[in-house]
Amino acid sequence: MNRLNERLAQLRQQGRKALVVYIVNGDPAPEVTLETMHAMVAAGADIIELGVPFSDPMAEGPVIARGHERALEHKVSLRATIEVVRQFRAVDQATPVVLMGYTNPVERMGYEAFASSASAAGVDGLLTVDLPPEEAGALHSELKKANMENIFLLAPTTSQARATSIVRLAGGFLYYVSLKGVTGAGHLDIGAVEQKVAQLRQLTDLPICVGFGIKDAATAKAIARSADGAVVGSVLVDKMGSMQGQGAAQIAAAVAELIKPIRQGLDEL
Numbered sequence: 001m002n003r004l005n006e007r008l009a010q011l012r013q014q015g016r017k018a019l020v021v022y023i024v025n026g027d028p029a030p031e032v033t034l035e036t037m038h039a040m041v042a043a044g045a046d047i048i049e050l051g052v053p054f055s056d057p058m059a060e061g062p063v064i065a066r067g068h069e070r071a072l073e074h075k076v077s078l079r080a081t082i083e084v085v086r087q088f089r090a091v092d093q094a095t096p097v098v099l100m101g102y103t104n105p106v107e108r109m110g111y112e113a114f115a116s117s118a119s120a121a122g123v124d125g126l127l128t129v130d131l132p133p134e135e136a137g138a139l140h141s142e143l144k145k146a147n148m149e150n151i152f153l154l155a156p157t158t159s160q161a162r163a164t165s166i167v168r169l170a171g172g173f174l175y176y177v178s179l180k181g182v183t184g185a186g187h188l189d190i191g192a193v194e195q196k197v198a199q200l201r202q203l204t205d206l207p208i209c210v211g212f213g214i215k216d217a218a219t220a221k222a223i224a225r226s227a228d229g230a231v232v233g234s235v236l237v238d239k240m241g242s243m244q245g246q247g248a249a250q251i252a253a254a255v256a257e258l259i260k261p262i263r264q265g266l267d268e269l
Contacts, residue, residue, distance in 0.1 A: 018229025
């Protein structure tokens, strides 16, 4: 069992909901990421999803896409992202870190090389947005050898039959996309999310975390009543982008202030 599974099991035992937070490595500048990661943990984040900058982030809305662009202006890479996790682990050995990104950088690095390097740095899981389960076997095998979890997205349009094939490979948690569209979109349909989460629970005992469209304590609480956790990203990336040019400490503190009420809201459930 790795850090991710341990944290989720602990939260389930405590009857608490997971707060999963997403930022893009290197956004708005490389020196900001590490300090922000620590600040998010101090503010109550349970799991960090660290975005790997990519030139064509097809699943992202404009807010996170701009975060990728800002990071790429500093030539932030997959290897640099792994290195940030290594630095994070020098201080924090407990908080799970999942890398979230696209297949191309991992494929270019090589599945075995990636899994070995990422695991050694302290990465606990990988979510590749554009890798379907039918093509994930080779990468999945290398991740399992390295004691890393392979995390998959499921969408409102995912059929029960396809969801069944996905959960056979999935580890850590299932990431359910709360709405059709890209990250940061609105129009959450809480009833539809509750129905889909209930269907997924028939297929797996894995925790189910829900993301896309969660912006504050109210939306996080509404989602987490049926799910095991809430994923918050766009609102954090938007704040970081709006503070471009300011110091790392100021940006980290501002992100922490956004997270605190969400943590409080989840703890009220």
